[in-house]
Structures are given as C-alpha cells and as structure tokens.
C-alpha cells in the first residue's frame with residue numbers, strides 16, 4: 001500500500017538523518033571472532049560471556065537432542081509440547097538459584113512480558129529502575145498498573161516513590177535489572193529487598209547478564225552473600241549460550257505462572273535441542289568456577305588499564321555522547337580489528353550513546369590490553 005510505504009520511508013529518513021537508523025548486519029561468529037562486512041574482527045560485542053554457545057559439549061547435547069526428539073517442541077507446554085527436557089532444565093535452574101521451582105519461557109523478553117502482568121494489574125503499583133531493560137518496561141505497561149520510575153540505582157528515590165504511591169494500591173512490585181545491560185553495574189539488591197519488605201512489595205530482578213558471570217555464576221542475588229529476591233528472572237541467551245527466558249521462584253508462584261502467564265500459555269515450548277544445550281551449559285557453569293570467573297577478570301583488566309571505575313560485570317560502557325560520535329568510535333576500532341558496536345538512543349538515554357564492551361572467558365589478555373591501548377589513544381585521546 002502506498003501510504004504504508006510512504007509512512008515507513010518518511011520515518012526511516014528521519015532516523016537516517018539523526019544517525020539512528022539500524023541495520024541487522026550479517027555476522028558469522030566463530031568463538032571470539034566475528035566476520036562482518038567482509039572483515040574478520042575480534043568481537044567485544046557478544047553476550048556469549050562464557051563462549052558456551054559453541055562449546056563442544058553444549059553443541060553435542062543439542063545435536064543428540066535433535067536426533068532423539070526433533071527440532072521443535074511441536075506445541076505449547078500446556079498442550080503436547082511439554083518435553084521431559086523442559087522439566088530437567090527447570091529443576092536445574094531452580095537448584096542454581098536456590099528456589100523451589102522455575103519456569104522457562106520462549107525468551108527473556110517473553111518472560112518479563114508474561115510474569116509482570118500475571119502478578120500485577122490496574123489497581124497495583126510497579127516501581128522500576130529507570131535504566132531497566134525494555135522488556136521490564138514493556139511488561140509493566142502491559143500490566144496496566146501505575147508505573148513509577150526511580151533514578152538509576154537510587155534507593156532513596158525508590159523509597160520516595162513507594163512512600164508517595166504505595167498506599168491505596170493493592171499489590172506492589174519493584175523491578176530492576178540485576179546487572180544493567182548497557183552500564184554493567186549491579187542493582188543494590190540487598191537494599192531493594194529491605195525496601196520491598198518494608199513496603200510489602202515483591203522484588204523482581206532481571207539477571208540476564210548476571211547468570212554465569214557474577215556471584216560465582218549464580219547471578220546478582222549472590223554477589224554479597226545471598227539476598228532475598230523472590231522473583232529471579234533471566235535469560236538463557238547470554239552466558240548460558242542457548243536461548244529462552246526463565247523465572248526462578250517459589251513453587252506456588254511458578255504453578256501460578258503455568259496457569260496465568262500469557263506468554264507461557266500461548267506460545268510454543270522451547271525447542272528440545274535448545275533446552276538440552278542449556279542443561280549442558282549449566283553443567284559447565286556449576287562445575288567450573290575458575291572458568292566462570294574469567295569474563296569479570298577480563299573486564300577488570302580493561303577497566304584497570306584505562307583507569308575506569310572497576311568493572312562489576314562483563315559489561316563495560318565507554319560513554320561518548322551523541323550517536324554520530326559513537327558510530328565514528330566504533331569505526332575507528334574496526335580499523336584496528338575490533339568489533340565493538342555503537343549503542344545509541346533509544347536503547348540508551350539521549351546524549352549517552354556509547355561503546356559497550358562485553359568481555360568473554362576466551363578473550364586473550366594480550367588482546368584486552370591492546371584494545372585498552374587503542375581506546376585510550378583513539379577514542380579517549382589521552
């Protein structure tokens with residue numbers, strides 16, 4: 001339809017002029033290497049923090065499951081798509097996170113857009129860290145609850161929002177990333193847990209970037225001892241190297257999800273090979289603590305070399321300002337053989353476009369040091 005194409009074309013033109021148009025470049029990954037636009041680059045833009053997506057044991061598990069059970073689950077879990085492997089993965093996740101039960105979803109995005117509206121609705125309150133991932137904001141919006149944002153990791157502001165808006169609301173949820181996806185810092189979960197108890201609110205943390213990396217691989221609720229986070233959500237698509245989302249919680253909450261989370265009920269079960277791969281990856285995460293420690297160690301090598309605040313996770317941002325500068329910085333690094341994708345609004349707030357460095361277990365120390373040198377000389381110019 002002409003008007004439809006005109007609409008899309010005009011919008012694209014506006015985005016192009018603001019340097020905000022995006023293109024899904026074809027990228028072939030081989031371990032830490034990525035082939036992109038005809039160049040072979042050392043990638044610091046991949047969330048496969050433990051390089052498990054191509055680990056021989058993980059790949060073998062996926063192949064064996066494919067041969068045995070086929071590629072797809074064939075139906076939603078509540079019809080005929082509930083495979084024995086699904087239950088195995090759920091009990092493994094619950095064990096890792098120290099909860100009674102777990103429920104897996106089609107993706108992390110689908111997890112938050114299912115969990116949040118299942119728990120809270122129009123008469124309720126959600127208090128959200130402003131820099132939480134888009135799928136927390138989407139789930140909050142879908143729920144119809146009153147949503148109040150608090151300033152990033154600012155406990156006093158979270159408390160102020162609860163003080164101002166909790167009364168008169170039936171239920172309340174506090175939602176935050178455990179490790180912030182674009183900043184790499186950790187949520188103050190112990191303090192949020194204390195607030196949640198004081199205001200009779202439920203705490204949900206999205207540990208997409210924490211599992212397999214911080215807290216000995218158990219995630220951000222385990223970084224300083226263990227803190228009480230009754231809703232531990234996350235994804236299997238990053239350090240676990242596979243795909244799918246999860247919620248670890250009490251038996252009652254998980255049984256409720258099976259019955260009420262729409263993205264669980266009305267979506268096909270995860271493919272058996274992906275589930276088998278995730279189980280094999282959890283075997284590695286649980287049995288190899290020295291390997292699990294590597295991404296954070298590499299990130300700290302980088303932050304120390306550049307005199308940046310010490311990395312708290314495998315993610316280190318270098319904020320450069322506007323989208324054009326971020327794109328130019330990314331190009332400079334590409335010339336030096338590094339793939340570091342520029343992150344621009346609306347993924348990050350206006351004026352905070354950045355290079356987002358993601359460190360993985362197999363990045364050689366020497367290359368991390370060379371990257372730091374190049375960033376110092378060509379991006380930070382000091």
Ligand SMILES: Cc1ncc(COP(=O)(O)O)c(C=O)c1O
Pocket residue numbers: 107108109110133135177179180181206208209235236237244245
């Ligand atoms: C913090 C956070 N939550 C959720 C997601 C979504 O997970 P998935 O890719 O499994 O949909 C991501 C990234 O993709 C993320 O960074």
